[in-house]
Amino acid sequence: MAVRDNKDRSRFELDAGNEIAFANYRLTPSAVIITHTETPRALRGRGIASELVKGALDLIRRDGKKVIAGCGFVVDYLDRHPEEADLVA
Template identity: 60%
Template sequence: MGESFAVRDNSARSRFELDLDGSMALAEYTLTDGVMTFTHTETPPALQGRGAASKLIHGALLAARARGLKVRATCSFVVAYLERHPEFADLTPSSDPR
């Protein structure tokens, strides 16, 4: 019943990829000074509504954490994901209120 999936970092193309049922979801990023900025997430129609993008971003954030990177998002999907998942708050550069 459970789907098997693996998120991989295709660093040569600056993106995370998730293959599922013959289709690929991807999350593009830039990496500068220890900060991974997610710029674009793309999910093909065959994978939409199945949680593929969430699985992809979850895996990408775990990879960033494992590498000791901070995370920023200019992609609206990743911004929304981070807002819904406070367990990844440690990855975002803090803007400490005074």
Template identity: 55%
Template sequence: MTDSVRDNPALARFELGDGDALAVAHYRIADGAMIFTHTEVPWRLRGQGIATRLIAGALDAARTRGLRIVPQCSFVADYLDRHPEAGDAAD
């Protein structure tokens, strides 16, 4: 398994893992915002903190690009509740 979160803009998602064990965070970009719509983690990767690492990396990438973060995905919303420092700089 790879340890780095990577953006796959062709599929509009961030990825962590490899092969059939790939966790993904789907997004779309609109009006200066990265809108996170859904996070998926395969059963065999659950309970290992993979989703947390995936979202931390994805949010960091959004901030680096100067995009606002819009959490439509419940996991991303929960992550931001637990880690408010990971949200928009303007918040």
């Protein structure tokens, strides 16, 4: 499963079966603010949101930007993954 940047909807997406997990974002000149993550209720507790955030961070890093955690899940993810600290704005 690969995370993609749906620029038209300002969100990162991850196919999860027949549904889509997503992370909404807003752009600044130097950072991406992830404002909300959503995993389909039936698929929660399987690590899909973590996979989504990891993929989103990889895309943000590739684009040379920083991340601002604007939702609790991303804050918690970054706390659990100090190896991503270089991305935090």
